[in-house]
Amino acid sequence: MRPVLLIDFGSTFTKVTAVDLSSEEIIGTSSAFTTADSDIGTGLEAALDQLRRAVGELAFEYKLACSSAAGGLRMMVSGLVPELTAEAARLAALGAGARITRVFTHELTRRDLRAIEADPPDIFLMTGGTDGGNRSCMEGNAEKLRSVSPRFPVILAGNRQAADSCEDSLQDFKVIVCPNVMPVFGTLNIEPVQREIRALFLNHIINARGLSRASELLSGILMPTPSAILSAMKLLADGTEREPGIGELMGVDVGGATTDVYSVAAGEPSDINVICKGLNEPYAKRTVEGDIGMRYSASGIVADIGEKWIAQCAGLSESRCEALMDELAADKSKVPSCGQDVLSQFDFALASGAVDIATRRHAGTLEEAYTTSGRVYVQMGKDLSRIRRIVFTGGSLIHAADTLGIARHALFSGRYPMSLRPMKASILRDDRYILSAMGVLAEREKEIALRIIKRELVNLGEIGSDDSL
Amino acid sequence: MEQGNGKKLVIGVIGADVHAVGIRILEFAFREAGFDVTNLGVMVSQEEFIGAAIETDADAIIISSLYGHGELDCRGMRDKMNEAGLEGLLLYVGGNIVVGKQDFVDVEKRFHNMGFDRVFPPGTPPETTIECLKKDLGVE
Numbered sequence: 012m013r014p015v016l017l018i019d020f021g022s023t024f025t026k027v028t029a030v031d032l033s034s035e036e037i038i039g040t041s042s043a044f045t046t047a048d049s050d051i052g053t054g055l056e057a058a059l060d061q062l063r064r065a066v067g068e069l070a071f072e073y074k075l076a077c078s079s080a081a082g083g084l085r086m087m088v089s090g091l092v093p094e095l096t097a098e099a100a101r102l103a104a105l106g107a108g109a110r111i112t113r114v115f116t117h118e119l120t121r122r123d124l125r126a127i128e129a130d131p132p133d134i135f136l137m138t139g140g141t142d143g144g145n146r147s148c149m150e151g152n153a154e155k156l157r158s159v160s161p162r163f164p165v166i167l168a169g170n171r172q173a174a175d176s177c178e179d180s181l182q183d184f185k186v187i188v189c190p191n192v193m194p195v196f197g198t199l200n201i202e203p204v205q206r207e208i209r210a211l212f213l214n215h216i217i218n219a220r221g222l223s224r225a226s227e228l229l230s231g232i233l234m235p236t237p238s239a240i241l242s243a244m245k246l247l248a249d250g251t252e253r254e255p256g257i258g259e260l261m262g263v264d265v266g267g268a269t270t271d272v273y274s275v276a277a278g279e280p281s282d283i284n285v286i287c288k289g290l291n292e293p294y295a296k297r298t299v300e301g302d303i304g305m306r307y308s309a310s311g312i313v314a315d316i317g318e319k320w321i322a323q324c325a326g327l328s329e330s331r332c333e334a335l336m337d338e339l340a341a342d343k344s345k346v347p348s349c350g351q352d353v354l355s356q357f358d359f360a361l362a363s364g365a366v367d368i369a370t371r372r373h374a375g376t377l378e379e380a381y382t383t384s385g386r387v388y389v390q391m392g393k394d395l396s397r398i399r400r401i402v403f404t405g406g407s408l409i410h411a412a413d414t415l416g417i418a419r420h421a422l423f424s425g426r427y428p429m430s431l432r433p434m435k436a437s438i439l440r441d442d443r444y445i446l447s448a449m450g451v452l453a454e455r456e457k458e459i460a461l462r463i464i465k466r467e468l469v470n471l472g473e474i475g476s477d478d479s480l
Numbered sequence: 481m482e483q484g485n486g487k488k489l490v491i492g493v494i495g496a497d498v499h500a501v502g503i504r505i506l507e508f509a510f511r512e513a514g515f516d517v518t519n520l521g522v523m524v525s526q527e528e529f530i531g532a533a534i535e536t537d538a539d540a541i542i543i544s545s546l547y548g549h550g551e552l553d554c555r556g557m558r559d560k561m562n563e564a565g566l567e568g569l570l571l572y573v574g575g576n577i578v579v580g581k582q583d584f585v586d587v588e589k590r591f592h593n594m595g596f597d598r599v600f601p602p603g604t605p606p607e608t609t610i611e612c613l614k615k616d617l618g619v620e
Binding site for chain 2 (some may be wrong): 054091092094095096139141143144145146193195196197203286288380381383385389480
């Protein structure tokens with residue numbers, strides 16, 4: 012037996028997964044409640060105690076971890092044009108597992124600087140201009156940022172001609188110069204920035220975030236949890252040289268405060284009559300909806316999709332739904348009791364709404380246009396209509412009675428015919444919540460992690476799009 | 481290919497126009513003449529031209545239109561550029577930019593009034609545009 016330990020430090024729970032590398036099996040999992048103010052080690056000890064009681068004492072070969080504790084990796088990004096370099100910077104930071112607290116476009120103002128000082132980020136990603144293009148934006152912003160305190164690491168990933176002078180302006184900061192996120196107009200190059208973000212997270216942020224005690228217990232790797240999940244999704248889709256993946260896929264994680272959507276797919280048009288516009292989005296893409304979640308952001312779901320939709324989906328009256336919303340607002344830890352109570356019906360509707368909204372915001376869109384040579388379609392973002400697998404993770408989806416009913420809302424819908432979501436897909440459920448752990452394990456043991464993911468995800472069967480709602 | 485002249489152009493076909501070949505030829509010709517070209521392709525909106533010009537710090541925007549609706553598509557372009565901080569940026573248009581056969585002197589006047597610096601009639605060879613660009617941008 013070669014046991015290793017994988018830890019997921021969350022903001023409310025610390026989850027541990029013990030894996031035996033020789034049998035390639037999960038030995039056990041457990042989780043313990045952690046509070047924001049208690050030391051991160053306390054939650055870990057509690058989770059390990061539980062694990063010990065369940066499977067006995069284990070001598071771990073190594074311990075690796077991912078973390079979204081203490082607010083996760085908080086980043087601010089700046090760019091020039093909102094849909095161009097600012098969007099490229101946003102996509103880069105999201106894909107690296109960050110929580111983006113602000114996106115700045117064009118030049119920073121005094122108010123922006125005050126906002127930065129009031130709530131300083133862990134990392135500031137500064138972009139603007141293509142290589143050889145605009146340099147005044149980055150140069151001006153760097154000059155303005157120099158007076159801001161406290162100091163935080165700044166990644167410069169805009170016009171390469173601007174890097175030198177920006178570096179001079181930001182002498183008192185830890186500055187990392189990276190290749191441009193948009194070196195040529197419309198082309199993304201975000202991997203180098205993402206590598207730097209992860210390196211900074213490992214070497215600098217964990218100390219600042221009170222995770223230093225935990226880091227002493229670990230054997231090196233510590234990554235932001237969303238980055239671990241994206242890495243697991245990518246491994247599952249692409250496979251390795253010796254172990255095949257399952258092909259292009261989507262992933263959905265509905266949490267209490269936010270909803271994450273992942274896609275590992277090229278997203279190219281499925282028809283020759285389609286013209287692509289906008290940035291060519293990354294192959295492994297992550298989006299986060301900060302206003303969509305089951306508890307802290309339940310009101311965001313209702314605000315977007317409407318009370319009527321939620322009531323209809325839950326099979327309850329609108330006034331009953333309103334009362335339930337008030338109850339949830341008062342007590343965010345409320346969970347449905349076993350069986351068919353009213354709250355579980357309501358939660359079904361909230362989760363369905365969250366999946367519907369978040370996947371629509373993630374997927375690309377088509378727009379019809381009439382030209383002298385006939386009708387054409389303009390595609391923005393990724394075409395995910397041919398994706399045939401969707402992975403669902405996160406408590407509200409794993410424990411739901413009718414996951415397939417919720418999952419249906421990630422598919423193409425006649426209500427939104429221009430949203431390029433999958434036409435039909437097999438639904439894979441992460442029942443033991445192992446994706447983040449496997450994403451971390453993949454840093455050392457790609458093939459073992461992949462085989463465990465393939466075995467552990469539960470295939471609930473294939474569903475097709477349903478236009479009844 | 482000539483040595484690059486350091487001048488940056490943003491080019492594209494405006495509106496719901498899908499004529500894809502000509503703009504490639506222009507891209508090639510401008511590159512050969514030493515310009516740094518960002519080709520936005522077909523069905524380009526005014527906002528896309530402007531966004532690309534800002535990020536690439538372009539020296540000129542060159543709009544092509546072949547399907548006759550150029551006049552509608554180009555309306556307000558100069559105002560939008562002014563709003564976006566691109567005051568005074570060189571702006572050309574060329575192709576079959578109006579409906580039907582019209583007197584070009586009249587057409588040119590209308591586009592000048594819309595803020596276009598130069599207006600090129602159908603059948604203009606790339607060399608003519610290149611010559612004008614070099615003159616207006618002070619190349620050579």
